[in-house]
Amino acid sequence: MIRRLAPSLSLVLGLLVTWQVAVTVTGVAPQVLPSPLRVVEQGWAFRAELWANTVPTLQVTAIGFAVSLAVAWAAAVAVDFSPWLRRALTPLLVASQTLPVIAIAPLLIIWFGFGLLPKVLVIALVTFFPVAVGLIEGFAATDRSATALLRSMGASRWQRFRLVRLPGAMPSFFTSLRIAVTYAVTGAIFAEFVGARAGLGIFMQLQRNQFRTDLVLAAVGVTAALSVALFGATYLVQRLVTPWYREDHR
Amino acid sequence: MKVSVRGLSVAYGDRPVLDSVSLEVGTGEFVSLVGPSGCGKSTLFGALTGILDGATVSGTIQVDGEPVRGAPFGYMPQQDLLFPWRSVLDNTTLGLEVAGVSRREARERARALFEPFGLGGFEQARPGELSGGMRQRAALLRTVVGGREVLLLDEPFGALDALTRTAMQEWLESMRERYGWTTLLITHDVREAAFLSDRVVALSPRPAGVRRVVPVDLPRPRTRSMLTDPGIAAVEAELLDVLRS
Numbered sequence: 001m002i003r004r005l006a007p008s009l010s011l012v013l014g015l016l017v018t019w020q021v022a023v024t025v026t027g028v029a030p031q032v033l034p035s036p037l038r039v040v041e042q043g044w045a046f047r048a049e050l051w052a053n054t055v056p057t058l059q060v061t062a063i064g065f066a067v068s069l070a071v072a073w074a075a076a077v078a079v080d081f082s083p084w085l086r087r088a089l090t091p092l093l094v095a096s097q098t099l100p101v102i103a104i105a106p107l108l109i110i111w112f113g114f115g116l117l118p119k120v121l122v123i124a125l126v127t128f129f130p131v132a133v134g135l136i137e138g139f140a141a142t143d144r145s146a147t148a149l150l151r152s153m154g155a156s157r158w159q160r161f162r163l164v165r166l167p168g169a170m171p172s173f174f175t176s177l178r179i180a181v182t183y184a185v186t187g188a189i190f191a192e193f194v195g196a197r198a199g200l201g202i203f204m205q206l207q208r209n210q211f212r213t214d215l216v217l218a219a220v221g222v223t224a225a226l227s228v229a230l231f232g233a234t235y236l237v238q239r240l241v242t243p244w245y246r247e248d249h250r
Numbered sequence: 251m252k253v254s255v256r257g258l259s260v261a262y263g264d265r266p267v268l269d270s271v272s273l274e275v276g277t278g279e280f281v282s283l284v285g286p287s288g289c290g291k292s293t294l295f296g297a298l299t300g301i302l303d304g305a306t307v308s309g310t311i312q313v314d315g316e317p318v319r320g321a322p323f324g325y326m327p328q329q330d331l332l333f334p335w336r337s338v339l340d341n342t343t344l345g346l347e348v349a350g351v352s353r354r355e356a357r358e359r360a361r362a363l364f365e366p367f368g369l370g371g372f373e374q375a376r377p378g379e380l381s382g383g384m385r386q387r388a389a390l391l392r393t394v395v396g397g398r399e400v401l402l403l404d405e406p407f408g409a410l411d412a413l414t415r416t417a418m419q420e421w422l423e424s425m426r427e428r429y430g431w432t433t434l435l436i437t438h439d440v441r442e443a444a445f446l447s448d449r450v451v452a453l454s455p456r457p458a459g460v461r462r463v464v465p466v467d468l469p470r471p472r473t474r475s476m477l478t479d480p481g482i483a484a485v486e487a488e489l490l491d492v493l494r495s
């Protein structure tokens with residue numbers, strides 16, 4: 001694990017050192033560009049506040065992503081069973097991804113207020129599409145001869161789904177899950193940016209208004225750490241759900 | 251006759267694939283189908299197992315003199331199609347599971363065949379851990395464990411290297427001898443067809459029709475030494491002749 005992370009860790013370290021040296025040498029004002037050490041130092045000093053704002057962001061992310069996953073699964077399974085639904089839903093799925101979230105999010109606040117719902121909707125809007133497409137294509141990628149084999153055994157459509165299409169779609173699902181989960185945290189931050197009572201998004205905006213660039217960057221660091229942690233968690237879940245996949249792709 | 255196919259024609263739209271194919275397989279007989287690539291051999295199996303979508307099928311298929319009822323055919327496709335998310339044992343019970351047999355009983359029935367199929371000790375292995383020959387044996391085990399009356403083998407050894415293939419042909423012959431399977435085999439390999447079969451049906455290019463039925467008059471069980479028997483060579487020569495004309 002350590003050995004595998006070593007290249008990226010040393011690259012990050014190198015960038016941070018360069019940044020630190022550049023700030024020290026040029027003497028640029030911390031309001032414009034604080035040094036990484038200052039970001040860490042101030043982030044630590046404001047840890048209670050950062051944490052208090054991280055919890056609501058995590059909550060919103062978890063709820064929004066859970067809703068998104070549930071809807072994506074339902075839609076993907078429905079599409080897999082019904083060619084009519086496939087034709088009906090596919091354009092809508094694509095359209096959902098082309099919506100300019102930056103324009104829609106403020107409207108959602110107007111419609112649904114500052115509560116949980118508009119944020120959940122923003123997260124769902126940005127994460128739903130990759131998961132749904134990953135699942136739909138995962139199901140559809142089932143080997144035709146596997147279908148023929150199951151049918152020759154007299155398997156019903158549901159049996160074919162349960163025994164072949166569903167497990168066969170898992171690698172594709174987890175790939176799409178990884179893409180979506182990285183959008184989920186930024187989606188939450190963005191939704192909070194537009195309007196929230198607490199959360200990393202609103203924290204960043206408040207600090208920016210007070211020219212606390214160091215605290216904005218500290219919050220950015222927390223956001224990145226969250227995304228990376230969730231990304232890593234998908235591998236753990238995958239290993240639990242599809243232990244065979246690892247063995248076959250060593 | 252166990253299986254009798256009469257005047258079977260299959261077309262997709264106005265594109266004919268099978269043109270009035272007739273053939274018969276007696277109980278315990280081994281009949282092979284040889285023909286050029288893409289001539290529609292696999293479509294014939296599709297028609298027997300009733301899985302052709304959007305095709306126009308005419309002609310009659312009878313099993314024991316009656317129209318097909320239930321699922322008398324055990325189909326083994328070209329690829330072994332062992333699913334990586336199931337152990338070898340659970341792959342072989344797939345058909346039983348589909349048929350609603352309890353998992354425990356299905357496993358018991360499949361487990362009993364692992365020794366005779368040369369797979370003893372690999373029940374809990376993942377398919378990826380098996381060699382090519384073992385994978386085909388596992389796929390055949392999955393096909394026969396359902397107790398279907400007729401086996402349809404679609405180029406089961408096509409993807410194996412020549413040495414393994416020869417070993418598998420001998421093995422299949424010994425298993426057939428032991429269990430008395432009624433078998434239809436699709437193959438590209440005329441020597442394989444001659445070695446294993448009681449009769450070989452040579453098909454024409456698409457739309458496939460029966461060009462000739464060549465009987466193989468050699469005693470059973472067939473053994474490796476018969477591969478060089480003049481009888482086999484004569485059948486082979488005749489088949490190649492028919493297929494090339």
